Amino acid sequence: MKVYISATLRNFFGKNESLDVEAANIKAILDYLTDEYPEAKKILFDDSENLRGFVQIYVGEENKSDKSYWKEEIDAGEEVLLLPAIAGGAPVESIISDDRRKAITFDDKEVERFSKHLMLRDIGVKGQKRIKSARVVVVGAGALGSPVIQYLAAAGVGTIKVVDFDEVSLENIQNQILHTSRDIHRPKVASARDKVRNIDRSIQFEDVNLQLTADNIYDVIDGYDLVIDCTDNYKSRYLINDACVLAGIPLIFAAIFQFEGQVGVFNVNNGPCLRCLYPKPPEPGLVPTCSEGGSISPLGGIIGSIAANEALKLIIGIGNHLDGQILVVDSLYLHFRTLNVDKNADCPLCGFAPTITTVEDFDYEDFCGLREDEDEEPIESVEPDELARRIEANEPITFVDVREPHERAVLRFPNAIVIPIGQLARRKNELDKSVDTIFICKQGQRSALAIRTLREAGYDGSMYNLKGGLDEMKGIIFSHEGAWL
Amino acid sequence: MAYTDIQMDKKDLQTLKDIAVKAYPYEACGVLTGGEIENRIYDIVDANNTAALDLRKKSFEISALDIYRLENDGYKPIGFYHSHPDYPAVLSEEDKKHMIPDMIYIVASVKRTYVSQLKGYVRTSTDLNQICELSIQIVDKGGK
Numbered sequence: 252m253k254v255y256i257s258a259t260l261r262n263f264f265g266k267n268e269s270l271d272v273e274a275a276n277i278k279a280i281l282d283y284l285t286d287e288y289p290e291a292k293k294i295l296f297d298d299s300e301n302l303r304g305f306v307q308i309y310v311g312e313e314n315k316s317d318k319s320y321w322k323e324e325i326d327a328g329e330e331v332l333l334l335p336a337i338a339g340g341a342p343v344e345s346i347i348s349d350d351r352r353k354a355i356t357f358d359d360k361e362v363e364r365f366s367k368h369l370m371l372r373d374i375g376v377k378g379q380k381r382i383k384s385a386r387v388v389v390v391g392a393g394a395l396g397s398p399v400i401q402y403l404a405a406a407g408v409g410t411i412k413v414v415d416f417d418e419v420s421l422e423n424i425q426n427q428i429l430h431t432s433r434d435i436h437r438p439k440v441a442s443a444r445d446k447v448r449n450i451d452r453s454i455q456f457e458d459v460n461l462q463l464t465a466d467n468i469y470d471v472i473d474g475y476d477l478v479i480d481c482t483d484n485y486k487s488r489y490l491i492n493d494a495c496v497l498a499g500i501p502l503i504f505a506a507i508f509q510f511e512g513q514v515g516v517f518n519v520n521n522g523p524c525l526r527c528l529y530p531k532p533p534e535p536g537l538v539p540t541c542s543e544g545g546s547i548s549p550l551g552g553i554i555g556s557i558a559a560n561e562a563l564k565l566i567i568g569i570g571n572h573l574d575g576q577i578l579v580v581d582s583l584y585l586h587f588r589t590l591n592v593d594k595n596a597d598c599p600l601c602g603f604a605p606t607i608t609t610v611e612d613f614d615y616e617d618f619c620g621l622r623e624d625e626d627e628e629p630i631e632s633v634e635p636d637e638l639a640r641r642i643e644a645n646e647p648i649t650f651v652d653v654r655e656p657h658e659r660a661v662l663r664f665p666n667a668i669v670i671p672i673g674q675l676a677r678r679k680n681e682l683d684k685s686v687d688t689i690f691i692c693k694q695g696q697r698s699a700l701a702i703r704t705l706r707e708a709g710y711d712g713s714m715y716n717l718k719g720g721l722d723e724m725k726g727i728i729f730s731h732e733g734a735w736l
Numbered sequence: 737m738a739y740t741d742i743q744m745d746k747k748d749l750q751t752l753k754d755i756a757v758k759a760y761p762y763e764a765c766g767v768l769t770g771g772e773i774e775n776r777i778y779d780i781v782d783a784n785n786t787a788a789l790d791l792r793k794k795s796f797e798i799s800a801l802d803i804y805r806l807e808n809d810g811y812k813p814i815g816f817y818h819s820h821p822d823y824p825a826v827l828s829e830e831d832k833k834h835m836i837p838d839m840i841y842i843v844a845s846v847k848r849t850y851v852s853q854l855k856g857y858v859r860t861s862t863d864l865n866q867i868c869e870l871s872i873q874i875v876d877k878g879g880k
Contacts, residue, residue, distance in 0.1 A: 258807050259836050304833035307800045334804055337816050339831035340795030341823040521822040596848050
């Protein structure tokens with residue numbers, strides 16, 4: 252029977268293009284070839300006698316490389332082809348270098364602790380060493396940070412830094428499973444530290460109890476391998492994204508809102524960044540954060556667990572990542588969708604002609620619209636304690652509440668007219684121009700927008716914005732309960 | 737065994753780059769064909785990436801039967817090339833596994849609009865665990 256030898260393999264078979272071999276099956280052909288050309292044996296087979304990855308055997312048009320075909324009888328008229336297998340792929344590489352991995356050792360206790368990782372072929376000792384040498388920053392110790400921090404600690408990540416400026420409050424307990432009722436009024440990073448210590452005292456844990464700004468973010472993320480964004484607001488997300496791109500640190504992005512969550516991987520292998528997807532944040536105040544919009548308890552656990560899983564895969568260098576993709580999870584109807592995020596050549600941060608080159612020069616307050624436009628007529632505002640004084644003095648005031656129904660259900664503001672922003676212009680006649688009108692919302696952003704909307708609609712009564720919104724009123728104590736009610 | 741540098745002319749280099757950019761964000765792949773002079777590329781033959789579509793951004797595959805047909809048409813494959821979109825021109829484990837000893841392999845790192853890095857490699861037939869980098873020389877067209 253005729254055996255064709257591809258030009259790519261011919262050098263190992265006396266440069267013969269084809270050979271006539273007396274054999275009934277592939278096994279016999281291979282035996283003949285390796286007898287005749289002993290040098291070819293190590294080319295065709297590896298040390299375990301398996302066919303090398305770059306060799307394929309065809310009979311006619313059919314691939315018969317698998318050993319199970321080798322004893323099948325072949326018709327003498329068929330041609331057997333010895334062909335190359337040409338394939339490959341971009342490397343899935345760990346974000347932890349081999350040198351750092353090699354510097355790690357385990358004691359007996361660690362071998363026992365991580366045995367379930369060690370028995371996985373794709374993780375094993377090498378992968379676990381990478382996990383131990385990894386240095387990860389988690390920004391936000393809330394709903395998303397809770398599972399992320401705990402899983403990273405349980406998985407054996409050697410160095411974990413948690414950044415959060417906030418204190419635990421009662422409403423946090425519903426979905427921030429790091430914290431318990433005993434942690435109320437403690438810094439969130441403190442309960443994170445306690446939890447991590449209880450999991451594994453050998454973890455290098457660093458708690459950073461501050462709000463990230465353009466001035467301090469570099470110091471916070473410098474020298475770390477990976478940043479996981481578990482924050483709940485656009486200002487932080489863009490700040491973290493920009494700093495990570497400029498510092499060349501991979502970023503895992505996670506976000507939750509009501510019943511929906513998103514998770515993605517940015518800035519890995521020259522991949523896209525958050526600005527490739529959304530060059531600018533949405534209009535200020537219009538998209539409520541998770542703390543304003545609410546979210547179902549386990550959602551942070553679902554999304555945060557996926558984020559922690561992505562982190563471990565990046566550290567070990569296995570599997571497919573959400574690199575250049577956003578996974579969108581709808582927990583209400585159980586839809587999981589993956590959206591592709593292409594790298595944007597015009598991205599102001601990671602494109603070909605970046606306009607953002609340093610995080611310091613960038614005005615986030617301005618970018619996110621948190622600063623008032625100087626060209627616009629300024630909005631008069633009233634401080635919370637000033638408002639409290641006026642309420643106690645029984646001054647005539649019209650209150651307009653522009654919050655969403657679910658927000659009003661959580662925190663009632665008595666004696667207020669409820670007008671959604673969209674209906675303001677149409678319902679402006681409900682307002683009394685002879686008394687001051689004070690607009691309220693949760694944080695004082697949407698109420699400012701409401702005043703602008705009414706001004707544009709031609710309303711000329713005196714309007715004030717409650718500065719900082721109802722969040723700022725929480726600390727006010729009235730001299731008698733009746734004043735507030 | 738000492739390996740000679742890869743030699744190719746400017747036009748072929750440009751063809752290779754164009755193919756890689758055109759295929760972006762997917763991996764491009766093809767065959768380097770030669771003739772009498774060792775490691776001198778005579779022609780670049782673009783090949784279909786037959787990997788599954790969802791894997792094509794990160795991997796490539798050339799049908800073995802396409803190689804067979806190419807050889808029947810009189811071409812002499814001396815190596816293969818493929819691109820790594822948005823990734824350095826280094827060999828992955830998967831790439832290494834499929835390297836035929838003494839064949840030359842060119843890997844192009846491609847960004848959206850240009851090729852940023854081009855590297856040549858060979859797996860030695862004397863020691864199959866050894867992979868050497870080969871430099872790529874651009875030569876005048878007359879040298880074929």
